[in-house]
Amino acid sequence: MKELIDKAKELLKEKKVETVIGYREIRGCVVPAYVDSPCDADCLIFDKRCVYNLANYLKWFKNKNVALVLKGCDAKSINVWLQEFQIKRENIFIIGVECYGVMNEKSADAGLSDKCGHCEAHVPNIYDAVIKHQGDKKESVQGEPFKDIQEFEKLPHDERWDFWKKQFEKCIKCYACREICPMCYCKECIVERNIPQWIMSSPSVKGNFEWNMVRAFHLAGRCVECGECERACPVNIPLMKLNKKLIKEMKELFDYSAGQKEDVKSAIDDFYPEKDIKIDDKMIR
Amino acid sequence: MEEKKEKNGFEPRLVGILCRWCSYQGADLAGTSRLKYEPNMTVLRVPCSARMSPLFLMKGLTSDIDGILFSGCHPGDCHYISGNMNARRRFVIFKKLLEFAGMEPERIQMSWCSASEDKKWADIVDSVTIEVKKTGPNNKFK
Amino acid sequence: MISEMKKFIISKNELKKILAGIVAENIKLIAPVSRDNAFFLEEVSDAEKIAWDYSNVVKPVKEHIFPMREVLLDFGRGTDPPALDEPEARSSGKEKNPAGNMPPVKEQVIFGLRPCDARSLLVLDKPFLQEKYVDSYYKERREKTTLIAMACLNPEKTCLCSSFENGGPFSSAGSDVLCVQTGQDEFLVEILSEKGEKIFKNPSFAQPSGEVLKKLENLKADSEAKICKALKVPENLRELFEAGTWETESLSCIACGICRYLSATCYCFNITDEFEQRLRYWIPCSFKNYTKMTSGEISREKKSARFKHWYFHKFSYHKDNFGEYLCVGCGRCIKYCPVKIDFTEVLGKIGNSKQEQ
Numbered sequence: 001m002k003e004l005i006d007k008a009k010e011l012l013k014e015k016k017v018e019t020v021i022g023y024r025e026i027r028g029c030v031v032p033a034y035v036d037s038p039c040d041a042d043c044l045i046f047d048k049r050c051v052y053n054l055a056n057y058l059k060w061f062k063n064k065n066v067a068l069v070l071k072g073c074d075a076k077s078i079n080v081w082l083q084e085f086q087i088k089r090e091n092i093f094i095i096g097v098e099c100y101g102v103m104n105e106k107s108a109d110a111g112l113s114d115k116c117g118h119c120e121a122h123v124p125n126i127y128d129a130v131i132k133h134q135g136d137k138k139e140s141v142q143g144e145p146f147k148d149i150q151e152f153e154k155l156p157h158d159e160r161w162d163f164w165k166k167q168f169e170k171c172i173k174c175y176a177c178r179e180i181c182p183m184c185y186c187k188e189c190i191v192e193r194n195i196p197q198w199i200m201s202s203p204s205v206k207g208n209f210e211w212n213m214v215r216a217f218h219l220a221g222r223c224v225e226c227g228e229c230e231r232a233c234p235v236n237i238p239l240m241k242l243n244k245k246l247i248k249e250m251k252e253l254f255d256y257s258a259g260q261k262e263d264v265k266s267a268i269d270d271f272y273p274e275k276d277i278k279i280d281d282k283m284i285r
Numbered sequence: 286m287e288e289k290k291e292k293n294g295f296e297p298r299l300v301g302i303l304c305r306w307c308s309y310q311g312a313d314l315a316g317t318s319r320l321k322y323e324p325n326m327t328v329l330r331v332p333c334s335a336r337m338s339p340l341f342l343m344k345g346l347t348s349d350i351d352g353i354l355f356s357g358c359h360p361g362d363c364h365y366i367s368g369n370m371n372a373r374r375r376f377v378i379f380k381k382l383l384e385f386a387g388m389e390p391e392r393i394q395m396s397w398c399s400a401s402e403d404k405k406w407a408d409i410v411d412s413v414t415i416e417v418k419k420t421g422p423n424n425k426f427k
Numbered sequence: 428m429i430s431e432m433k434k435f436i437i438s439k440n441e442l443k444k445i446l447a448g449i450v451a452e453n454i455k456l457i458a459p460v461s462r463d464n465a466f467f468l469e470e471v472s473d474a475e476k477i478a479w480d481y482s483n484v485v486k487p488v489k490e491h492i493f494p495m496r497e498v499l500l501d502f503g504r505g506t507d508p509p510a511l512d513e514p515e516a517r518s519s520g521k522e523k524n525p526a527g528n529m530p531p532v533k534e535q536v537i538f539g540l541r542p543c544d545a546r547s548l549l550v551l552d553k554p555f556l557q558e559k560y561v562d563s564y565y566k567e568r569r570e571k572t573t574l575i576a577m578a579c580l581n582p583e584k585t586c587l588c589s590s591f592e593n594g595g596p597f598s599s600a601g602s603d604v605l606c607v608q609t610g611q612d613e614f615l616v617e618i619l620s621e622k623g624e625k626i627f628k629n630p631s632f633a634q635p636s637g638e639v640l641k642k643l644e645n646l647k648a649d650s651e652a653k654i655c656k657a658l659k660v661p662e663n664l665r666e667l668f669e670a671g672t673w674e675t676e677s678l679s680c681i682a683c684g685i686c687r688y689l690s691a692t693c694y695c696f697n698i699t700d701e702f703e704q705r706l707r708y709w710i711p712c713s714f715k716n717y718t719k720m721t722s723g724e725i726s727r728e729k730k731s732a733r734f735k736h737w738y739f740h741k742f743s744y745h746k747d748n749f750g751e752y753l754c755v756g757c758g759r760c761i762k763y764c765p766v767k768i769d770f771t772e773v774l775g776k777i778g779n780s781k782q783e784q
Contacts (some may be wrong), residue, residue, distance in 0.1 A: 031767045032679040109586035161387025180765050192716050196585050198340040200701055202496040202708035206426045210343045217339045220378050230764035235485055236463045245385045249378060271370035273360055279377050285396035285409055
């Protein structure tokens, strides 16, 4: 923690950045912190409760010099932003933190979040400075990463439809999933277009189904599995199930994972005719 | 075909989104050649199969359309060089997502059909219609 | 003053039987049910499915009087698209009943809502049922609804209902019947209106003994002691409109719609046409296109302006127009905010800031 605070103070004193975005504690819980001056940097912390993906706030700091405190999963979002030419690398300073798991806010026993079980990025793969981990380092649980998706796929299609219908009935179209996702940065979202109206804006099973499917599709090859959408959802819809399904498909069909490198083309943007031809046998007449 | 239609039989409503350079011309040739095939499909013409968008599929399926077919040029023959390659990737991903959510896979299909393949076009429409008929009407959003 | 005759003791099974009787009379019964680790007020047909062990439901009770999506007019032809082998059906087009397009609203009984939610309907009555402008859709549902509230024995740490004059975890304001669970299998029921009397018709329930009334007082005191938050609106809020603190406080806000949708008293909506229906649906003022005009101009473009507007509507404008705050202290905006913004804290910081020149 001291290392983190010192680094933040150094960056602000030397005026390398205007703001440091990190985590601080207030009333017993962790919230995002914006530090503009070195004397305020003492509030910065990092521990198991720091679930937020702070890369989301880049949406409001696009042309400014900022420093961000990012875990491994969050730093992948920066790679995707760079792939899509949304920010300039020289404008951001990434303070990477070595992380071995954050807690699941919605579970009663404060166990680790689901995404941490298969983490392969304990140290972020893009950073300008790294803060080493304090405390014991527990290695992630090895196992089949997409086991729950494979189990779900074995169910017959009408059972799957019933499950999702019940989930989408709960959706209130608050769009918290969209606002908290760093990858959802469109200035005008497709749901806000009403000439023509592709996605119904009112909450109904039809409109909710359309919205969630299209959002999952727009994140294909871009979702970094930070899990924020599922955490933010007030009615507990398992949004990560949809996103993980597409992450699995991208891996199996195109051998692609989002956010690993900053200078490759996203899989949905790219094509390899010699490899893709094998899709034709199974899926195209 | 007309004489076989029973009043109680289910006739699916299908939509075909055809690329204007290959598939639409192939379908047109099937018409000029007076080939007989199932009449359930309404055809929409787009400049290239790359126009394929998940929004078309969503809007169709939630508006009680029973099946949607995309058709484009063969890989390597796209008039815009690589449009059908992008379409292929996008289609496959969205189809897998919809299947995961419980939509029957027969409702969403894609084909490559060139401008000279009139017989193939008739076969495609026939087989899609039969498959969707077997799957039944799309009642999910009624 | 309710006479002692209108209070009585009832067991859980007897209460369930009365609720089952409501369903049997073809009246809609809405009660809390558990779904995926959260509780929702939903229509139930089987009294056994009702959940009893919850702090509060996720969505406020306003959604049953002022639905999230409500069809105002139906101007469709009234038929499904004609089948392909019936071309003549296309032109005949059976007409739907044009007048009174709406399906009739069923009588409904809402059981298990908390006192804060019951009070929220009293607050919402003011804008929707004004003398000059009566919202007929709201009025019909409101008149056909009976509210059976369940007092709060375990308020959450985000609750602040006691800050309001007629508020509190055992408040009877706004409900037709108030139930308090005084024992494992014992409920003290208080009838507060004629609508409530119609539900509990049987006069032979036992009267509460002095011991039970004492228990009630103790439970009430315990519950009220658990409320640790208080609302303190700065007196000069209007003058602090341009304070720079709004900018800093709104930085971590992500401008989603959760606080607006889950607030028990927010009521802004949009009207749109979808297919063959004109409908209205909730829309939060945190979205940019909430203030988008036909010219394309958006009057609250900045996030801090949209953040600020919510506070001013609830604690300044509504007070000026209707004489009370647009808030009942249910605390859902604090509990479900994804970035844990607490509006009482924001108001405190604003109160301490100085007006910018």
